[in-house]
Amino acid sequence: MSNLAFLAVMAVLALVALLGFGLIANEGEDVAVGEAVPDAPVQVLGSEEQAQLADFEGEWILVNFWASWCEPCRTESPAIEAYGQKHADDLTVVGINTEDLSGDALEFVDEFELTWEMLRDGDGERKDAFGIFALPESFLVDPEGRLALIRRGPVDEEYLEANVTPLIEGAVVPEGA
């Protein structure tokens, strides 16, 4: 094999290795029920303060990822607000606004009169940590900081009553606990 042919083969192998590395690197994070919730400090929406999910340790937390440009988020937000109000003694709802303009997000909160805790994930780093592909997605975190339920898609009050209420009221032990 001539030197030129050897170099060509090496270049093709390097390209294949690069593409393989790209596929592995872009695979993203994945989370599962029973695992510790991914957590890191983020900005509180509309404030310079920082907060993180560990601040709510000891409580059931419903973490909802949303954005003002997400149409299904407009449908589910009133349902989450109503459910959060109804179960305020058992559950804290934490919204994480992701890949959005803070001004648009604050307008959204005003429009739907949302009263939950709102954190901000402007660069989508938290979204990636939760392995989110599309908005909205919701995660129920138990008082020990483990994931108890993962919902890839919008929720409504019926879904929340059927799947979240039994967990937070202790009627069902979360999988993996």
Added chain:
Amino acid sequence: MRWAGALLAVGALLSASAAPVAAQQPQASLPDIEDEVMCPICGTALNLSESPQAERERVFIRRLISEGASKEEIKDALVVEYGSEVLAIPSASGFDLAAWVVPAVAILAAGGGLWVGVRRWRSEGDDGGAQTPGPSPTDAEDDALLDQDLGRYQL
């Protein structure tokens, strides 16, 4: 006194013309900015995206332009909103690292290839010069024909 008056007048004229110049900032424009920033949700340059999210980003940029923000101020504001990935500069980690490494490796490889090629070409040129055969010797028959022709002319 006349000189002093003239100097004052010139000074006043200069300062009057300098003031607007000092106040001038490079005027930011949407076309100038949107090809240098990303629509992070779309994963494309902003000028290539027509999604609602991209349109919200344009509204944000237009508002800052109308408030008199410079291009750099607008880029800074976008970074605050979306993080540094909005600047269309690949990060130095994960697969994006390839965007930095591959061109560097390609340049090194091309330079190395060129160097090897030039060396080989030069050495072949040197060796070839020593080995190049001269004009092929005419054979005896041709010599005889040539002598015969020349003889006819009695030179």
